[in-house]
Amino acid sequence: xxxxxxxxxxxxxxxxxxxxxxxxxxxxxxxxxxxxxxxxxxxxxxxxxxxxxxxxxxxxxxxxxxxxxxxxxxxxxxxxxxxxxxxxxxxxxxxxxxxxxxxxxxxxxxxx
Amino acid sequence: xxxxxxxxxxxxxxxxxxxxxxxxxxxxxxxxxxxxxxxxxxxxxxxxxxxxxxxxxxxxxxxxxxxxxxxxxxxxxxxxxxxxxxxxxxxxxxxxxxxxxxxxxxxxxxxxxxx
Numbered sequence: 001x002x003x004x005x006x007x008x009x010x011x012x013x014x015x016x017x018x019x020x021x022x023x024x025x026x027x028x029x030x031x032x033x034x035x036x037x038x039x040x041x042x043x044x045x046x047x048x049x050x051x052x053x054x055x056x057x058x059x060x061x062x063x064x065x066x067x068x069x070x071x072x073x074x075x076x077x078x079x080x081x082x083x084x085x086x087x088x089x090x091x092x093x094x095x096x097x098x099x100x101x102x103x104x105x106x107x108x109x110x111x112x
Numbered sequence: 113x114x115x116x117x118x119x120x121x122x123x124x125x126x127x128x129x130x131x132x133x134x135x136x137x138x139x140x141x142x143x144x145x146x147x148x149x150x151x152x153x154x155x156x157x158x159x160x161x162x163x164x165x166x167x168x169x170x171x172x173x174x175x176x177x178x179x180x181x182x183x184x185x186x187x188x189x190x191x192x193x194x195x196x197x198x199x200x201x202x203x204x205x206x207x208x209x210x211x212x213x214x215x216x217x218x219x220x221x222x223x224x225x226x227x
Binding site: 002031033035040041042043044045048088090092099100101102103104105 | 116147154
């Protein structure tokens with residue numbers, strides 16, 4: 001059983017469309033991160049959210065941490081082919097534990 | 113500044129052989145992590161070190177796996193003997209804990225295929 005479940009697992013959309021990816025858990029996290037991984041490379045951090053209800057924007061990407069700190073969403077507006085990749089959420093229970101548990105991932109393909 | 117460096121990038125070996133994966137973390141980082149990524153199980157934490165000391169190895173699948181960090185700039189993950197089910201991409205990551213973002217910096221990974 002995965003601690004963090006992401007949905008959808010696969011997503012293929014046309015350039016210019018909007019999309020939302022979800023990261024859900026029954027556990028409460030002290031912080032949650034989103035990473036993007038491109039083929040043949042390691043994941044790269046996009047954002048960290050730490051407060052319930054927090055919303056962060058990174059250009060066309062909007063990240064939200066659920067009020068109860070159990071879930072998160074990533075919304076992409078007007079997707080571009082450069083957004084293609086594997087999106088991973090990762091949750092930590094506390095800063096001292098230093099263990100980030102990764103979600104199952106969402107593989108996004110943006111078709112030109 | 114150089115990122116996390118892993119070697120080899122690709123390794124193909126036969127069942128029963130010993131495999132050693134290497135990692136050089138970012139200079140000054142005090143935490144080092146080993147992850148394994150597969151389609152079925154995603155990214156799994158195997159073990160992590162703080163100041164060269166193993167802190168939690170509960171993710172290491174079995175005794176065939178071992179990891180060492182003899183100094184702040186080098187770590188190894190060894191599989192002996194290797195089995196086909198060990199085929200995966202192994203990532204090393206490092207971080208500097210004094211920041212509260214906890215950003216993990218990953219290497220490019222070592223793709224292991226055990227025949």
